[in-house]
Amino acid sequence: MNGSPLDRRRFLNTAVLGTATAVVGATALGSVAPEAAFAANRPDGVGGGDLSAPDPNFAEGRITGITGSMLMVAGSDRTLHRIRLTAATSVWKLRPTTLDQAKVGDGLYARGVRMGDGTLAADAVWLNIVNLVVHISSIGRDVIHFDHHGDRVVGHVIAGTTAAVYNDTPAVNDLSLLKVGGHAQVIGAWRPDTNEVDIATVYAAA
Amino acid sequence: MVAWITSLLPAVVGGVLVWAGAFKLAGRRAAAVARRGALPGLVGKDRAVPVYRAVGGVELAVGALLLLPPVAAADAVASTVLCVGFLGFLGYSRAVAPESSCGCLSDKHTPVRWRSFARAAVLAVASGLALLGTAHWVDAVASRPAAAVAVLLGAALVVVALSEDLDGYWLMPLRRLRVRLRHPLGRTAAAGFDVPVASSVQQLLRSPAYLAAGGWVRSDLLDTWDEGEWRILNYAARYGERQATAVFAVPRTRYEPAEVRGALVDEADRSVLWQHAQEPVPA
Numbered sequence: 001m002n003g004s005p006l007d008r009r010r011f012l013n014t015a016v017l018g019t020a021t022a023v024v025g026a027t028a029l030g031s032v033a034p035e036a037a038f039a040a041n042r043p044d045g046v047g048g049g050d051l052s053a054p055d056p057n058f059a060e061g062r063i064t065g066i067t068g069s070m071l072m073v074a075g076s077d078r079t080l081h082r083i084r085l086t087a088a089t090s091v092w093k094l095r096p097t098t099l100d101q102a103k104v105g106d107g108l109y110a111r112g113v114r115m116g117d118g119t120l121a122a123d124a125v126w127l128n129i130v131n132l133v134v135h136i137s138s139i140g141r142d143v144i145h146f147d148h149h150g151d152r153v154v155g156h157v158i159a160g161t162t163a164a165v166y167n168d169t170p171a172v173n174d175l176s177l178l179k180v181g182g183h184a185q186v187i188g189a190w191r192p193d194t195n196e197v198d199i200a201t202v203y204a205a206a
Numbered sequence: 207m208v209a210w211i212t213s214l215l216p217a218v219v220g221g222v223l224v225w226a227g228a229f230k231l232a233g234r235r236a237a238a239v240a241r242r243g244a245l246p247g248l249v250g251k252d253r254a255v256p257v258y259r260a261v262g263g264v265e266l267a268v269g270a271l272l273l274l275p276p277v278a279a280a281d282a283v284a285s286t287v288l289c290v291g292f293l294g295f296l297g298y299s300r301a302v303a304p305e306s307s308c309g310c311l312s313d314k315h316t317p318v319r320w321r322s323f324a325r326a327a328v329l330a331v332a333s334g335l336a337l338l339g340t341a342h343w344v345d346a347v348a349s350r351p352a353a354a355v356a357v358l359l360g361a362a363l364v365v366v367a368l369s370e371d372l373d374g375y376w377l378m379p380l381r382r383l384r385v386r387l388r389h390p391l392g393r394t395a396a397a398g399f400d401v402p403v404a405s406s407v408q409q410l411l412r413s414p415a416y417l418a419a420g421g422w423v424r425s426d427l428l429d430t431w432d433e434g435e436w437r438i439l440n441y442a443a444r445y446g447e448r449q450a451t452a453v454f455a456v457p458r459t460r461y462e463p464a465e466v467r468g469a470l471v472d473e474a475d476r477s478v479l480w481q482h483a484q485e486p487v488p489a
Binding site for chain 2: 008009011012013015016017088089090092095096123124126137138139140141142144149150151157159160161162163165170171172173174175176178179180181200201
């Protein structure tokens with residue numbers, strides 16, 4: 001519907017960077033103030049409802065099957081989810097990627113809107129994402145060993161992807177300020193059924 | 207020669223046992239360690255701490271017997287039995303609660319792994335060999351002081367190397383030193399000034415443009431590419447009932463959240479629904 005990907009990019013570039021773009025009367029569609037977006041009537045039900053009930057618009061578990069753009073997921077509480085992905089669904093697996101990177105056995109978090117037929121129409125899917133608070137127990141070439149409450153976790157450094165955030169400053173590629181013995185928080189992609197993760201971002205003090 | 211070395215072994219085994227026993231009896235957090243280990247599963251929750259303390263008492267007594275004269279075969283037999291018993295307990299821990307702490311020598315949480323087994327085995331073998339000793343270890347040291355110090359030091363090094371609880375005192379400083387001399391990831395610093403996408407996303411999240419449009423954004427980052435000095439980030443959005451795309455342009459190599467541009471577009475009919483109006487820059 002949008003022509004070639006290159007054409008699409010060109011269009012989006014113009015939309016955001018162009019100065020003479022005609023804006024279709026946004027105000028005709030209602031208030032443009034951010035409060036309006038955050039107010040009630042969000043389709044995901046945020047902002048009201050029973051807080052103790054499980055969030056119907058969230059799913060977590062392991063992928064047990066992939067049929068076209070539908071993921072079958074077994075939750076850790078044994079709930080079975082069917083998760084539908086569209087072109088507007090973001091898929092994260094160490095980096096923004098696409099559905100074809102999803103594999104049976106991957107862990108998954110998904111957020112979206114629960115449809116009438118019980119499927120979750122996903123807005124965003126995160127595959128194998130982990131968030132670990134660790135100690136750095138040793139540093140090698142392309143690898144950082146972590147101590148996670150006494151368990152060993154092997155963190156793989158992926159050139160060009162792994163970033164570090166030191167003292168809340170903007171993320172950088174430079175990992176040379178990491179210290180053995182230091183605390184760190186690691187966002188990464190778990191390699192299923194191992195104690196290894198590919199590191200997306202490591203937060204540490206420098 | 208063999209008899210001389212084996213005469214020294216009670217000092218090593220006794221030293222370790224006295225240390226372990228003293229920790230179990232007097233350690234400030236020994237009770238917590240007992241509850242955290244595999245002992246509650248073996249003897250029951252209520253009895254874990256008393257049993258742990260009792261084991262400490264036995265260790266201390268056997269250690270003292272080994273260290274103090276006279277030399278008796280019974281001392282070595284007792285410590286061999288004790289060390290074999292530890293091996294059994296480690297096997298039980300490993301099988302039943304692999305992530306539980308050994309609680310052998312310190313309160314540091316150290317799951318049972320091969321080094322714990324190796325240390326217990328070394329102590330058991332040393333205890334067994336101590337049976338061959340003929341003299342008290344103090345006399346053995348006195349007869350050849352330099353050699354004795356070397357043997358005892360070597361034995362202590364083996365025990366320390368096999369004690370995961372003690373890594374913090376020697377292994378970590380060594381690794382720290384190595385990393386300080388030549389950081390294995392040092393070349394990531396030389397990789398250039400490529401700005402990671404994570405950095406652009408951080409900048410976006412702190413920008414006025416995202417503050418205004420974030421409420422419409424439904425997805426995580428969908429796609430990103432660089433356009434000159436800009437990095438384009440786009441997200442799926444919902445605007446009222448309309449499916450839309452939120453597209454942001456973030457300065458690629460500068461940190462200027464105020465300059466981030468944003469637009470909301472409907473890709474179906476290629477209309478721009480909203481554009482972030484930038485604050486005019488004061489002249």
